[in-house]
Amino acid sequence: MKIRNRFTLISSFTFSVVFVIASVITYFSFYSYSEKIIFNELQKTCLLTGIFYLEKDELPQNQHLLIGQQFRENSLEIISRVYNNKNEIVYGDKTIDKNINAQRLDYIRKNRKLNFKSNHHFYFGSFYHDNQGDFVVFVKKNDQEFKTITNRLMIIMILVLISGLITIYIVSRLLSNLAYSPIKHIINQVNEIEASSLDRHIVSPNTKDDIQELIETYNNLFKRLSDTFIIQKNFINYVSHEFKTPLTAISGNLEVFAQKDRTSAEYKQMAEKVLENVYQIEGTMNTLMMLSGLRNNTELNEIFRVDELVWDINDQLPDVYPLKGSQIQIAIEITNDKLLSIKGNSNEIKIALYNIIENAVKYSNGNPIKISLLQQEDQLKIVIEDHGTGISEDDLKFIKQTFYRGKNVNDIKGSGVGLALANIIFKQNNIHFTITSKKDVGTTVTLLFPPL
Incomplete structure (x- = not known):
């Protein structure tokens, strides 16, 4: 996989993971906070319900009328019930609610209040002491509005996630192409370098980053390769020159010497010339061997x-x-x-x-x-x-x-x-x-x- 594609996929994946985590945290934070607000409202309504039904005999008529008006305004979508100590509904909606049972009523009498949520409703119950006796006030509210708001939030987040992924993919692609362009430029320059042009340097964009370090590393590598080729070329020239001259002299003298019979003095003179050239070759070999051996000495x-x-x-x-x-x-x-x-x-x-x-x-x-x-x-x-x-x-x-x-x-x-x-x-x-x-x-x- 190319670096550009990898960079794009990693960026998109990273964004999606971060966004999903942030969305989940945001969604559940909103969900929890909204529930808390609803239960707080139900608690106020529960108190208002108790006052409206149980304090009628103790409040002045005008004040009770004002409480009644507030009660009706706050309980438009709320069903309220007031239970006596026998778990009988004495005020409010008389319909039996299976979610309000004896165990929950006893729990409220012991712990003073209780809130919970069923499949379709929010419930809040509180203990209310009055001169008429001890009562439990329960109110419930339909959760349709709550579900509508949370579902809408979820849809918005999903749409934002999808559009965000598309956007980040496009932006990542553009950024990866921009970031990859110096590397592509390097590749093109390297492809143009041949054995005869190893001393040619890659043009540096002077970015002072890893790309700059990579270019400098390449240039140093090519310099070493170029120097190695120069050494090899000089070595070949040196060996061919140093060996060719004495070998040519030896072969030439022997060819001339073999054309006719020679005297002992000529044999001696010929041997001296050949030995001189042999010693020259031997000296060259000794120099090369010394040069090689010194590296480990x-x-x-x-x-x-x-x-x-x-x-x-x-x-x-x-x-x-x-x-x-x-x-x-x-x-x-x-x-x-x-x-x-x-x-x-x-x-x-x-x-x-x-x-x-x-x-x-x-x-x-x-x-x-x-x-x-x-x-x-x-x-x-x-x-x-x-x-x-x-x-x-x-x-x-x-x-x-x-x-x-x-x-x-x-x-x-x-x-x-x-x-x-x-x-x-x-x-x-x-x-x-x-x-x-x-x-x-x-x-x-x-x-x-x-x-x-």
Whole structure:
């Protein structure tokens, strides 16, 4: 069942239940109150009847005439009877009423009054003491008018309920369509999104409610899917590129080598070339295996000095890159030497630091690189700054993702693994890692180490 139909039915059902309960309460409250009013009127008439019949010998004639006039006005639709202590009708209507029996008369003599309702009449009886003796005065009134009023009220309530249900159904339908329209809008936008356009965001109506939260959740989901597809695409490109080049070189050299007989020196030279390409493939495989294995590695059991790692990396880089004399500048501005010692996996952290500093060298365009070891309260802080190509704002948010490379890397060799690998290592070792950069200005990497 669609949400719109469910909302309409629930609203209509809820209204009908509430209205029926309210109608029942109203009806029975009116019914009870009307009965109470009728019995109060009968009580007054009962008293007036007793005075009219039993006080004639004690009242002045003019006053008795006035009482008689009031009695006749109030008893137009009322039948009255006065019973003596022998249960005989001495005044009023002489017809025997089966609803007025000896038990009820005795009850009134004992409890002074009684009211009840039969199928068609209201009854009220009261005890009346007079100089002539003790009497019971009974009056009754037909309930036809009462039934007419209550039945009319019931019909009105039923008609109001039916018209109310129809009205609430129409209003609920309109409201459900209005409430459902943002969801329908979302569905239409989602249906238009394809695998090639996962980065497309759903337009938000900015309702600041659950719909807004749903849209934001969808957008975050599509963003993650888009990022995953980018990673997959970059992974395929990386693997195909990294494996294709050495494999092509191996197959090409072997094809050429197999065309004629070779000397032992040529065999040796050929073997060296093939081994070089095999080692390249092996290095790529090791990088991928390390990247995969680090995700579940949580060993943090060594204490070592970070400054020693930095100096080791500084000594290794000139063997790989042609650096100028003072291209890498290391500044240690720490007053507490204990902060240079940290707990973690020294091999992994060295790999991560190497990747960060190597990136600074590769993309510095030959400009100086500054590595600062600073003290921030009781924590070690390392800042690596270069003034090279930098990273664009669009690329910066994806730069830590595996196999992602910026659009302005040009012909500089890379795999898009270094920063992702470093990011995983830093997370495993509880090191806070941030990158700020500006295209064609430079990049700053900040590392904040946990206290020992």
